[in-house]
Amino acid sequence: MAKYKRQKVKHYHRSFYSREMRVKRGIGIAVLVVAVLAAAWFAAPHVLDWATHTWYTVVKDRDLEAESASRAEAAASSAAASSAAASQAASSEPEPEEEKPLDGKAITGGSWAELDVTALTDDAAIRAAARQLKQQGADYALVTLKDAAGTVYYASGVAAAAQSITENPVDAANIAAILREEGIIPAAQLAAFTDPVSVYTDRSMGVHYDGNSLWLDNVSAAKGGKAWMNPFAASAVQYIGDLIEEVQGMGYEQVVLTGVQFPNIITRKQDFGASGGKSREGRAAQLTADIAAWQTRFAGSVTLWVSYPDALCTAATDALGTTGTSLGMENLLVTSSTELDADSRAALEQAAADAGVQHLVVHDTAAFR
Template sequence: MPKRRRNKKVKRYHRSFYSRGMKIKKALGILVLAVVVLGVAWLAAPYVLDWATHTWYTVVRDRDLPSSSEAASSEASSAVSSEAASSSSQAASSAASSEAASSRPEPVDGTAIRDGSWATVSLSALGDEASIRATAQTLASQGVTYALVPLKDTNGYIYYASAVPAASGSVAASVVDSALIASIFKEEGLVPVAGVAAFQDPVASYTDRSMAIQYSGDGNYLWLDAANAAAGGKAWLNPYAASAIQFVGDLVEELYNCGFEQVCLSAVQFPQSTSSKQSYGETGGVGRDGQLAADIAAWDARFAGRVTLWYEYPVSSCTGVSSTLGALPAQLGVKNLVISLPAGEAQDPAQLAQTVAQMKELGAQYVVVRDSETGSFY
């Protein structure tokens, strides 16, 4: 019997045709592809969502919405508009501030002499900051340049808180804030001028008797400009006394420190009456006009470059030589002259102009003619 033929078994080998290096490259390729797909999906997601949302609202809900890109553009535009509005507002605010600053008066050179009208200011209008400001603004609106504030009168009273020792008995019960007045007046474009009566002072004469005109023959008594105090007699400071000259100068110094760079001195003179009972002490043979000229020169030298000093005299002292001066004001060395007119008396304009011209010919550089309330340059 023939042998049965057996089929040969085919041996199968499960061997990969990829090498190790090829496998690694394949894995890296798959990883890179996955990263690329994810990146594209990430970048496309906003637009896909935008399209889906827009489709939902327009097709399903029958509403129309701007796309997210349009909304973003709108937000950016809004932000730019807000920024522009803010910049515009800041610019407008800056312009308003500049306009307000430009509307303020230019700073005034305190010692400079300027052409302009004068006005005497009542102390009752200077009681507090608000009234000082209101008064200054009113004067400025009226075109006033110089505001004369009477801070020491011929009764010897001082209307600010003076700390000068010889003025200890002279300060009035009611005083004003001189520094505040000077400051506000300057801010409002005015030239503040302190008015100070010099030698006609019946108060300081008793505070420091060495400053006063003595009663001849008895040093215990002061000379009075009338028979006695009951008859209205008052003591005077002595223009020959160095202490009196120092006292007046110290008041000017004090007011300068308060902000007054211009001061108008009045009563720079001797008493009207003359008598053998007046004792002026050692005069050195100097006459009245010589002594007053020396006093004026001393004050001018002391305050040169710091304070502009004016000297006020009545028109009667400018039209003829009187015993109170011994000469015309301009002959005493007065450079800045204020001629005061008697209240209620009409003046001949031609004669007044002639008087002003004569004062200038004799050496006065600036002349102001004023009545009890106002004054003007000539």
Template sequence: MAKYPKRQKVKRYRRSFYSREMRVKKGIGIAVLVLVMLGAAWLAAPHVLDWATHTWYTVVRNRDLSASSPASASASSVAESPASSAASEPAASSEAQPEVVTPAVDGTAIVEGSWAEADITTLTEDASIRAAAQQLASQGVKYAVVTLKDSTGVVYYASQVPAAAASPANVTVDPARVAAIFREEGLIPVAKLAAFRDPAGARADHAMAIGYKGQAYLWLDNKASADGKPWLNPYADAAVQYIGNLIDELHTAGFEQMVLENVQFPASTSSKQDYGTTNGVSRADQLRADMAVWEQRFGSGVTLWYSYTLAEVADTSSTLGVPAAQLGVKNLVVRVPSASTMTAEERAALVQAQTEAGVEHVVVRDNAAGYYE
């Protein structure tokens, strides 16, 4: 039997070809790879879940997720993290915000509220104007009335209208400052002007005045020895223009509402009164025409009130020719005689009667009752 040579055993040694440094790097690389995979899985998880949920409901359950209820949308918005909300705030605040424009207050609007007369002597300086305005506002007053031309014809501001420029006023105010400060304090500034009862204006320009027939001087409402006074002529275009010019000045100064008193003829009538060419127009028709001139001139830019006595409102008088409402007055101030007063029921009846006669807004001034609204 043949014998084969005995094979030599090969001795094997376990030897690593990696150095220690290489092993460390390999371990770090594996760890980084694991972290990257975990991070990717973390980021992808919501999308995978969304996809799986969408697939489940749209394919398996046959539901439309886009038609989800508002309540679900609200719940999801509430569930947003505070961090995301905080992150969005700087971006939102950095955007240019639109300018908020406060609508201008309509000074010609008629609102409910009480009225009061402001003392002209307290309106000469800004501080005293503001103090007077604050006092009126604290009393609940809404309309603050300032007499800027009285029945003697005195004009209490520096008018540029020629017939008023030489007015012998011992007190003058700045109407623009009065109107502005009153408005700042929440009041509606109202200028009061006496119209045709104006001896100062009549003397300043005879073309505006009632003449004396056959004479070169002015008609007086009483004997000169009894302190009779001349009047402006309601038939004279110059007189109507003069009053309109004063309204215009005060409107420019900031007064958007005005009370006109004495839009009337003198109470006394005489054959000696010379009104010039009247063309047969009655007193009532002439007053209507004068009012129409002012209303057309100022339109909606100025709210005009006309002030008359209770007697002129309730019945026909020589001063108007008809009750006041029949002149076409829309905004009426009724003056109750200081020697008498009216009950609340009587005032309500008066307002109702004037409203039924065509007046749109009625204010009753009853000084004895302390009522002016």
């Protein structure tokens, strides 16, 4: 009987993956790839540094640390040099000068110019006049705010000026302000004792005759006779001082007084209220005292000038009792209708200096300086 030969059976193992398993496997592979790339990203700089360092130190035999320190030192030195150069350039540039405020009391020795106050009616007119003076090189603008006819050209608040104010007063403070803005020093001109109007407001200020009647310099007002203020009257001196104070408050730190005098005619009928009025010496002494009183009152706040025509400065007259240079004023302005020659001007300057006048300005047809 034949033996039965057992057949070998081959077993085959089949891998079976579901859809879920395939997805998980894909995700795992992706994560692994990302991890490898990240590790390479972070390791790359260090590997490159190591490779570079090895190349230069081993192969090229160079000291990289020393070279790096040298480059850093050079960069720092360059930056410091640039900073120093910039600082030096900035310091070498001239700093802009601060504009100094205009000193209204200053006596600069510069030229003067006279403005027609009746034309200074609005800002445009004032500014145009100021700029014209500046172009002409003037340092001072002389603005008449009270004239020899007794007219006051601004709205004065001084009681004795109540009847003297012009019908259309100017804004004196605004005139001064604009002149200063344009670099011009404003100077107010005030007529002192040549005032035929204010004496009717306050009769105590006038020259009298025959009791309380006002003395006129002609036989009657109808024939042109005018009243005069009395330099001996304390009320008259106070009135002029109050006007100076008023215009100073409006911006005029320079004031020019004209008409600081007695009437041109001295007669026996005049009553000055003091016996000294009958002599030249007495009149000169009184004018000197009046000027001294104003200079003392406004010392440090107003630069005060006294102005006379040249005829009153070259010889003694009844109106002053002496020459115009000899009344103790600190600052004198002399006017002349003709051009003074060199000799006349030199003689005037010498007389003023001998009398103690500190500053002299001459206004003639040639110049106002």
